[in-house]
Amino acid sequence: MSSSTTHPIPQSPPPSAALHKLREADALLAEGVQRIMGVASDIPGASHPLQEALRLSEEQAMVTMDAAESAQRQVQLIEQTAATGGFIDTPLQTIKDNLQTILTSQQGQDLAGQRLKKTITLLQAVETRVQDALTQLGALQPVATQDASDTFSGERLDQVHVDDLLAELGL
Secondary structure: OOOOOOOOOOOOOOHHHHHHHHHHHHHHHHHHHHHHHOOOOOOOOOOOHHHHHHHHHHHHHHHHHHHHHHHHHHHHHHHHHHHHOOOOHHHHHHHHHHHHHHHHHHHHHHHHHHHHHHHHHHHHHHHHHHHHHHHHOOOOOOOOOOOHHHOOOOOOOOHHHHHHHHHHOOO
């Protein structure tokens, strides 16, 4: 006596849902990077936002250290001049200039940090969508191979949808 119990085979969501997630990830990455790079006045000539933000941050750190060292030298000069009763106007002006340089440099570092935060947020959103798509496609199961050119064929996401997704990320 054969008792045949059938177990329902779990059905995965249609591949179109996973492809939609991949299209979202593609659109977020393409549009998001453009928006992050789009503020040419913030980082002129930025073609790679992460690299440019890191470069700007390093550059501003060096400017800050140079200005602080210069200010320290001027304080020493003031101390020496004060001991001899000389004038300290020039070293004081130099210190004021150095402090302004430090402030400006820190604003540049803040800008670089904001750019890095936005880029990281964007990459995390893309990563989530790709992971969701892989889960929907059953990444641990063999997936029928497709021609790479067919992967993103079909209707692209409309610009309003992409704008909404990027707005959710604060971009």
